Amino acid sequence: MVFRRIPWLTFAAPRNFHVLVQVLVPWLVGGAVVLAVAGLYTSFFVAPPDYQQGNSYRILFIHVPAAWMGMFIYLLMAVYGVIHLVWRIRLADMMARSLAPTGALMTFMALWTGALWGAPTWGTYWVWDARLTSTLVLLFLYLGYMALRTAVDDRENGARAASLLALVGAINVPIIYFSVEWWHTLHQGMSVTLTSAPTMAPSMFTALLLMTGACWLYCAAIALRRAQVEVLEREAETQWVRDLIRDGDSRTWDRNATVADARGTIREEGRS
Amino acid sequence: MWDGVGDFIAMGGHGPYVWGSYGLFAALLLAEMLLLRRRRRRTRAMLVRRLRRTASAQSPGEMT
Numbered sequence: 068m069v070f071r072r073i074p075w076l077t078f079a080a081p082r083n084f085h086v087l088v089q090v091l092v093p094w095l096v097g098g099a100v101v102l103a104v105a106g107l108y109t110s111f112f113v114a115p116p117d118y119q120q121g122n123s124y125r126i127l128f129i130h131v132p133a134a135w136m137g138m139f140i141y142l143l144m145a146v147y148g149v150i151h152l153v154w155r156i157r158l159a160d161m162m163a164r165s166l167a168p169t170g171a172l173m174t175f176m177a178l179w180t181g182a183l184w185g186a187p188t189w190g191t192y193w194v195w196d197a198r199l200t201s202t203l204v205l206l207f208l209y210l211g212y213m214a215l216r217t218a219v220d221d222r223e224n225g226a227r228a229a230s231l232l233a234l235v236g237a238i239n240v241p242i243i244y245f246s247v248e249w250w251h252t253l254h255q256g257m258s259v260t261l262t263s264a265p266t267m268a269p270s271m272f273t274a275l276l277l278m279t280g281a282c283w284l285y286c287a288a289i290a291l292r293r294a295q296v297e298v299l300e301r302e303a304e305t306q307w308v309r310d311l312i313r314d315g316d317s318r319t320w321d322r323n324a325t326v327a328d329a330r331g332t333i334r335e336e337g338r339s
Numbered sequence: 340m341w342d343g344v345g346d347f348i349a350m351g352g353h354g355p356y357v358w359g360s361y362g363l364f365a366a367l368l369l370a371e372m373l374l375l376r377r378r379r380r381r382t383r384a385m386l387v388r389r390l391r392r393t394a395s396a397q398s399p400g401e402m403t
Contacts, residue, residue, distance in 0.1 A: 075371055112340060116351065126360045133364070135389035180360040187353055289371060296379045303386060309393070312386045 079158050082307040083300045088295040092288050099284035106277030114270045126184040128274050129260075132282040134177035137205060138240045140170035140286060144212070145237035148230030158294070160226045161301070163233060164216060165293035169286050178202060189253060197246035198254035201239060208236040242269035 110128040117124040132338050150159035181199070182192040184278050193199065212229050219225030247256045259265045265272045302308050341347040350357045 111347075115340070115379060121348040121353060123356050125350070125357055129360060129364050169371065172371060176364050176367065183356040183360045187356055246377050285368065293375055293380070296375070296382050299386060303389060308386060309390055312383070312390050331374060 068272045079156050081302050082160060082311070084158055085295055085298055085311070088291045091158070092292055093286035095284045095291070095315065099281050099288060102277050102281035102284065106274055106281050109270060109274035109277055114274050120188055123184055123187045125339065128178050128278045129282075130177060130180040130184060131275055133180060133278040134202065135279060136282050136286050137150070137170055137174035137177050137202070138243060139164050139258060139283075140290075141205060141208065142237055142240055143168065144233045146161060149234035152227065157301075159295045160230065161297045162290070163230065163294045164226075165207055165297055166286075166290045167213050167216075168293070169290050171206060171213065173282070173286065174206045174209060178206065188271070194253050196252040196254055197250040198243065198252045199242040201246055204239055205236075208232070208239060212236070 078087050106128065110125055114125070114128075116122050127226070144163045147159040147163035147166070150156050151163065178199070181202075185194075186192050212232050215229045215232060216225050219228060246252060258267055259272070267275075283288055299308060348354055348358070
């Protein structure tokens with residue numbers, strides 16, 4: 068019942084989303100900074116050197132969160148893509164679009180840090196094993212998604228094609244995740260799963276969790292902020308944006324917002 | 340755990356790999372934030388200009 072009381076549709080209306088981001092972002096950024104400081108301290112001053120790898124393993128405190136975020140953000144993009152395709156909620160499309168650059172950055176960093184960890188540990192920067200190759204495919208999916216959006220002139224058509232690509236490409240995420248179990252890979256198996264205790268020292272696991280939390284909050288903050296700018300750009304001609312610019316940022320939202328508000332500008336564009 | 344700053348930077352001989360990872364990550368996050376801040380400022384400046392234009396079109400006498 069609590070689920071029903073939360074006014075989901077209220078925030079699907081762009082002007083309410085704008086207010087929500089104004090309120091949320093400072094908290095997300097503050098949380099990210101606190102967790103990053105604690106995480107970096109634990110990574111470098113609490114967690115001991117690995118008995119086999121020495122200190123190069125400290126790269127994994129950013130490698131693993133980056134890889135997780137790369138996969139998670141793509142799934143989130145696919146979910147927003149479905150919401151956009153099925154219910155035509157424009158904000159879902161703006162969120163998907165705003166997540167893509169950050170997801171691409173995280174995936175690239177997973178590959179980059181993986182290569183720099185692999186060089187001293189495996190003796191090579193790169194191998195074409197299933198985990199690495201499917202992660203490279205994920206990066207190309209992100210780049211393809213962003214290219215598709217800029218390549219198609221008609222915004223709504225481009226958005227629909229991109230939503231479809233996000234949805235179809237999502238099949239790659241479980242392939243990445245389970246690749247270390249399905250195939251013989253040079254990449255090691257899972258050290259952290261939901262069902263069993265992590266196979267690493269507690270201080271290492273703490274550092275990993277803190278850095279993952281920091282990464283997650285950062286991604287949330289930057290994607291929400293980017294979507295907020297996207298909203299302002301797309302809704303530049305609307306009355307609420309004019310009011311907002313004239314009166315300064317208001318912190319009140321319209322509680323009577325409906326699905327029509329969430330789809331609003333589509334109809335306006337249809338008329339023009 | 341560390342025997343001075345030099346030992347910390349050396350990372351037991353893995354310094355270039357460790358700092359190459361953390362350094363580029365930090366640089367890219369910073370770049371992403373700065374690019375978004377620039378885009379946000381430009382958008383808001385554009386909206387302010389647009390608002391002034393409509394205001395002056397509607398009531399030219401009231402412009403200061």
